[in-house]
Amino acid sequence: MxxxxxxxxxxxxxxxxxxxxPIPLDHKDPYTLLIAVLLSAQCTDARVNQITPILFKRADNPFDMVKLSVDEIKEIIRPCGLSPRKSQAIYTLSQILIDKYDGEVPENMDLLEELPGVGHKTASVVMSQAFGVPAxxxxxxxxxxxxxxxxxxxxxxxxxxxxxxxxxxxxxxxxxxxxxxxxxxxxxxxxxxxxxxxxxxxxxxxxxxxxxxx
CATH class of the missing domain: 1.10.1670.10 (Helix-hairpin-Helix base-excision DNA repair enzymes (C-terminal))
Incomplete structure (x- = not known):
């Protein structure tokens, strides 16, 4: 064949x-999908879906996320693993989204890959599932x-x-x-x-x- x-x-x-x-990771917009995909590295989707409601209740947009400390984020996402690295990435990328993109997730593969903690696979998921761009x-x-x-x-x-x-x-x-x-x-x-x-x-x-x- x-x-x-x-x-x-x-x-x-x-x-x-x-x-x-249906998209396996629960989310409501490009930002929450981006965070969920970032958290899913070396973690099951089921576990991520247990943790994101707790995190997003505190902060479901970059403006609220940067009001939390890295340590606060780390404590919430600890069950997902790699929490020191992921919490720093979430905080930093949220600040970048505010400073460079008015709090919006850019609809561009290259710009997504420039964000901390966002590799090619994560960027591809966001482009395909949040924006409908073929990836x-x-x-x-x-x-x-x-x-x-x-x-x-x-x-x-x-x-x-x-x-x-x-x-x-x-x-x-x-x-x-x-x-x-x-x-x-x-x-x-x-x-x-x-x-x-x-x-x-x-x-x-x-x-x-x-x-x-x-």
Whole structure:
């Protein structure tokens, strides 16, 4: 099966499974999404969704956020892990948004990536999910699955993103990256994957990949 044929199969099957793709992180606007995605680094979405209501009750915009101290932010977000680094990033980026962008999150990939704590993946999520701009954020689920499915060589997430953008239609990127995440969580986890449910990997995986399941 060619990569183009694989891509078509993936699109068709994921659309059957996940015709609707709600955003996993609870938020109400670009700023709260940005903070939620920043917090999700090395933390589950479920845990983030437990913590953000507490944080956003105190501050759900940059103007209120900078009224808190870094230590106050750190104490609230501690369950998400990496709280010293994340709390400093949240405080500093909030101040930058006030100083440079009138408190608004910029609708620009390069400007987002300049913010503290905001890497390419985080910026891509905000661009796609907050602003509807086509992007293909690659997290560990997507990197793992597109490698298992033979859509990329799996050397790094940068290459995986390039390959995803090459083989999947641009108008589907924003929805498809969420569909792949949902599939990974439900059918093809990193640990103890099962061939009896992970039907896409059974269909597309190489002999080497399928051996890893045994």
């Amino acid at each position: 060619t990569k183009a044929e694989k891509a078509e199969y993936i699109i068709e099957e994921l659309e059957k499974l996940y015709p609707e793709t 293909f954020p690659v997290d560990t689920h997507i990197h793992r699955l597109l490698t298992r499915w033979g859509m990329t060589n799996g050397k790094n997430v940068e290459q995986t993103e390039k390959d995803a953008k090459k083989w999947f239609p641009k108008e589907l990127w924003n929805k498809l990256h969420l569909q792949i995440i949902y599939y990974g969580r439900e059918y093809s986890p990193a640990r103890s994957p099962k061939l009896d449910v992970d039907f896409i990997t059974v269909k597309l995986g190489s002999k080497k990949v399928l051996q890893e399941y045994k």
